[in-house]
Amino acid sequence: MKVCKNCGEEKSLDDFYMRSDGGVKKPRSECKKCTAVRVSNRYHSSEDVRTVHRNNSRKNAFKKYGLDEADFDRMFDEQGGKCKICGTEIQKVGSSSEIVKIACIDHCHETGKVRGLLCRPCNTGLGNFKDNPSYLLGAIKYLEGTKC
Numbered sequence: 001m002k003v004c005k006n007c008g009e010e011k012s013l014d015d016f017y018m019r020s021d022g023g024v025k026k027p028r029s030e031c032k033k034c035t036a037v038r039v040s041n042r043y044h045s046s047e048d049v050r051t052v053h054r055n056n057s058r059k060n061a062f063k064k065y066g067l068d069e070a071d072f073d074r075m076f077d078e079q080g081g082k083c084k085i086c087g088t089e090i091q092k093v094g095s096s097s098e099i100v101k102i103a104c105i106d107h108c109h110e111t112g113k114v115r116g117l118l119c120r121p122c123n124t125g126l127g128n129f130k131d132n133p134s135y136l137l138g139a140i141k142y143l144e145g146t147k148c
Contacts, residue, residue: 004031006038054093054102061105065114075117076103084116085126 003010009031016027017035030038062068076092083090083103090103104123106115109131118126129135 002027004034005029006034007031065105065107065112067105067114072103072105072117075114079117083119083122085118085122088119088122090117090119 001010002013002016004016011031013027015031015033017032018025019028020026028035062072072092076090079090081089081091084106089101091101092103101119103117104120106118106123106126107113108115129139
């Protein structure tokens with residue numbers, strides 16, 4: 001048992017993240033619940049933190065797919081600032097309230113080759129269908145065969 005330095009509650013050691021101190025694992029001073037609240041508050045309380053996170057994610061995506069800002073800008077301009085699937089207007093950057101409008105870099109999961117820029121819903125949809133055309137065709141047949 002251990003007392004959390006933040007909430008003051010006595011909790012099981014399983015309720016604490018462990019840290020390695022010279023090869024010896026020791027529980028952190030803050031319980032998992034308090035850690036989660038602290039991290040969430042830090043992330044959600046500051047637009048600057050969210051912006052830095054999004055910029056880092058974008059830089060990592062560029063690195064992962066072998067792109068740079070010029071490549072991204074070229075694709076964005078070639079697509080007229082619209083999602084390659086649904087034609088919805090997308091943005092190069094945006095606030096957290098506009099996250100569905102921010103352009104996602106779509107890529108083939110087998111080859112890693114970039115296919116284009118999509119809105120978040122279309123990119124998520126392809127991912128949920130595992131980039132499998134037969135799943136997508138099945139969904140089309142299903143929708144065409146149902147009456148709402």
